Amino acid sequence: MTSRTDSRRLKLLTLSLSISTAMAATAVQAAPDDQQTIEALRAQLQQMQQRLDRLEQQQSAGTSGSQQSVSTNEAPATTAPQQADPQSQQSLAQQNKSAIEQMQQTEFSGQLVFNGSFNDWSEQSKDTTGDMDFGKFVLAVDGEVDDLEYSLEYRFYDGYQFLKSGWLGFNPNDNDTIRVGLVQTPFGNMDYGYQGWYGTLPYLAGFNDNQNAGVKWDHHQGPWDTSLAFFKSDNLGSGNEHYGANAIGDSPQGNSEENQLAARAGYTFDHGDDYSTQLNVSAKGGQLYNEQTNRSGDNWSAAIGIDGSYGNWRTMLQATTYEYNPKNPSEAQSEISDNVIQIGAFGFNYLIPKRGQMYTASASYSMDVDWGPVENLFFFNDFSYIDPAGDFSSINGGFGDQDDPMLNDLGVLVTAGPYFAWFDIITNKNGLNYFGSPVDNGWHTSIQTNFGINF
Numbered sequence: 001m002t003s004r005t006d007s008r009r010l011k012l013l014t015l016s017l018s019i020s021t022a023m024a025a026t027a028v029q030a031a032p033d034d035q036q037t038i039e040a041l042r043a044q045l046q047q048m049q050q051r052l053d054r055l056e057q058q059q060s061a062g063t064s065g066s067q068q069s070v071s072t073n074e075a076p077a078t079t080a081p082q083q084a085d086p087q088s089q090q091s092l093a094q095q096n097k098s099a100i101e102q103m104q105q106t107e108f109s110g111q112l113v114f115n116g117s118f119n120d121w122s123e124q125s126k127d128t129t130g131d132m133d134f135g136k137f138v139l140a141v142d143g144e145v146d147d148l149e150y151s152l153e154y155r156f157y158d159g160y161q162f163l164k165s166g167w168l169g170f171n172p173n174d175n176d177t178i179r180v181g182l183v184q185t186p187f188g189n190m191d192y193g194y195q196g197w198y199g200t201l202p203y204l205a206g207f208n209d210n211q212n213a214g215v216k217w218d219h220h221q222g223p224w225d226t227s228l229a230f231f232k233s234d235n236l237g238s239g240n241e242h243y244g245a246n247a248i249g250d251s252p253q254g255n256s257e258e259n260q261l262a263a264r265a266g267y268t269f270d271h272g273d274d275y276s277t278q279l280n281v282s283a284k285g286g287q288l289y290n291e292q293t294n295r296s297g298d299n300w301s302a303a304i305g306i307d308g309s310y311g312n313w314r315t316m317l318q319a320t321t322y323e324y325n326p327k328n329p330s331e332a333q334s335e336i337s338d339n340v341i342q343i344g345a346f347g348f349n350y351l352i353p354k355r356g357q358m359y360t361a362s363a364s365y366s367m368d369v370d371w372g373p374v375e376n377l378f379f380f381n382d383f384s385y386i387d388p389a390g391d392f393s394s395i396n397g398g399f400g401d402q403d404d405p406m407l408n409d410l411g412v413l414v415t416a417g418p419y420f421a422w423f424d425i426i427t428n429k430n431g432l433n434y435f436g437s438p439v440d441n442g443w444h445t446s447i448q449t450n451f452g453i454n455f
Contacts, residue, residue, distance in 0.1 A: 106143035111136070113452035120445045121438050134158050135450055147171045155243070160347045163236065164243045165211050177218045182236060185210045185244070186218075186227030186264035187282045189305040189316050195364040196409040197422040197450055200384035202358045203245075204407075204434055206343060207301060207320050210234075210244030212260065225266040225278075231286075233258055238291065240344025247288065247299075247324070251349055252334040253342040254292035255326045257299060261286055266307075277308040288326050292334070295327035316362040323389075324354040339390055340398030350432055351398045353388035360384040378413040394432045395439045403441045405430045421451035 113135035119125045137156040143149065149169040155162060167181030184191065193208030194200045202208045214231035234257035235242050238249035249256035266280035285300030301322035308315045324341040328334060336342055340351040364380040386405040393400030411424035426446045430439045437444055 105145060106141065109140045109142070110455050111138040111140075111452060112455075113137075113450055116449040116451075118447045119436075121436070130447070135452065138164075149177075157346070160241045162241045162243065175220050178215065179218075180215045182211050182213050183216045183229070185212050185231070185262050185284065186216065186229055187262060187284055187301070188264075188303040188318050188320065189280065189307045190264075190266075193305075193316070193318060193360065194382045194384075194409075195314065195316065195362045195380040196382045196411055197413075197424050197448070198382070198407075198409040198426050200360045200362075200382050200409075201386050201405060201407050201432065202318065202320050202360055202384060204345075204432055205352045205358065205386075206245035206345075207303065207322065207358065208318075208360075210246070211242070212244070212246070212262075214260075223268045223270065225264075225268070225280075227262075227264045229262040231257075231260040231262065234260060240349055241347050242345060245343045245345040247326075247341055248344040248349070249289070249291040251342045251344065253326070253328055253336045254290050254334070255297075255324070255328070255341065256289050256291055257286065258289045259287040260284060271310075273311075275310050277306065280305045280307070288324060290327045290329070292329040293327050297325045297327045299324045299326075312366045314362075314364045314366075316360065318358075318360045320358040322356065322358075326354070335397050337393075337398030339392055340394075350434060351394045352432065353386065353390070353392040355389035356392075357387045357389075358384065359387070373416040373419070374414060375417070376413075376415040378415070380409070380411060380413070382409045383407070393439070394430065402430050402439055405432055407431045418454045419451075420454065421449060424448045424450075 114132065115135040116130060116132045117125070118130035125131060135157075138153060140151075140153040142151045147170060149171065150167070151169070152166040153164040154166075155164050163182060165182050165184065167179040167183045169177055169179040171177050187210070188202065188208050191209065192199075192203070194203055200208065212229075212231040212234045213236055214229055214233075216227060216229035219226045234244075234246040235248065238256060240248050240250070247253075247255040247257050262282070262284040264280060264282035266278050268276050268278040270276050281302075281304050283300070283302045285298065288297040288299045289295075290297065299322070301320060303318055303320040305316070305318040326338075326341065328336070328338055331338060336351075339354060341354045342349055342351055344350070360383065362380070362382045364378060367377045367379070368375065369377055384407050388404065391401040392398065393402045394405070395402075405428070407426070407428040409424055409426050411422060414421045414423070424447070426448060427443055428434075428437055429443050430441060431437050431444075433439050437446070
């Protein structure tokens with residue numbers, strides 16, 4: 001009921017009350033036999049008085065609530081009290097609504113992981129039947145506002161931490177995206193180039209699932225996916241505490257990848273009913289600046305890949321060729337062979353051939369299950385191989401001639417709601433001395449589990 005209606009009813013009741021009062025006064029002077037009529041008039045008068053009192057209370061409460069609502073939205077008090085400007089109230093409401101909508105478009109997520117391992121080359125691992133360690137803690141933010149988007153992922157490990165990726169994006173239309181920041185390099189099979197937990201030799205060498213600092217343009221049109229990127233620097237800084245492997249300036253050899261161009265084109269053949277095959281080609285190259293000699297060389301790489309999804313099955317094949325042409329300090333000064341390039345990631349340095357080819361083959365099968373909380377089993381196998389162009393060793397400063405590196409990762413991912421567990425059997429021969437695996441022309445095995453929660 002509005003205040004205008006309440007006021008009108010109040011006036012009518014007051015008028016009725018006045019009339020009834022006059023009638024009652026007249027009735028008092030009436031004959032005794034009219035006493036019944038007098039009592040009836042008095043009852044009506046009492047009922048009208050009660051209704052009038054209730055209406056006045058309701059009107060008083062409504063006026064007080066309205067004043068309180070206005071005072072709640074008023075601007076901070078000044079020296080002279082003022083009534084709230086309706087336009088300013090509307091503007092403030094719109095700003096609050098916009099802020100709430102933006103918060104609703106931002107997603108915060110994370111991951112906590114623990115690692116268990118048994119390495120056949122470790123005496124301690126044999127004596128204790130393996131080891132259990134903290135794996136990583138991940139915090140991520142993703143969001144969008146109209147045509148703008150953003151993403152950030154920061155990782156904490158035992159003893160070091162780094163920004164894994166972080167970028168600002170713009171979508172001028174439904175087919176194009178432009179991203180600036182620490183973005184994924186468009187190279188080879190995407191997004192990772194492998195399907196298990198551990199990765200492949202091209203990933204360890206920096207040719208798959210690599211993050212670099214620059215600007216990237218992605219275009220999607222029908223079956224075509226094309227990307228073009230410019231990277232001012234492959235790393236944020238010259239150290240080795242980052243996700244993707246790259247040549248690093250803060251090392252005895254002193255090379256840093258700068259001013260790199262990358263391009264990728266993929267065409268997807270649709271076979272219907274969740275069956276498709278993508279054929280892709282990619283290339284990357286640019287300046288290789290040496291911080292020891294202050295001279296610039298160059299580097300380049302190219303890859304061809306096949307990524308097939310066939311129902312529950314997925315297969316990947318990739319061939320990569322590459323070459324680094326550095327301007328190194330003398331081998332006597334660096335104590336590093338000119339036949340290798342020193343790269344780094346995850347807090348340590350290692351060596352790869354400066355020229356060669358790399359090959360990968362991966363297969364996986366996804367199976368939904370109903371085993372209590374367990375929802376899915378994901379079986380996978382990733383195999384990779386490096387064919388160096390010339391003598392190469394991943395130990396002893398690169399001096400020597402070891403057998404060609406090979407790596408295989410066989411396992412299963414178990415998913416139960418937000419919980420997950422990877423179980424991997426990783427075998428390698430001369431696998432780049434990654435995480436301490438021996439380089440002795442023999443095969444070695446690491447059994448690993450990585451389990452945790454996504455939130």
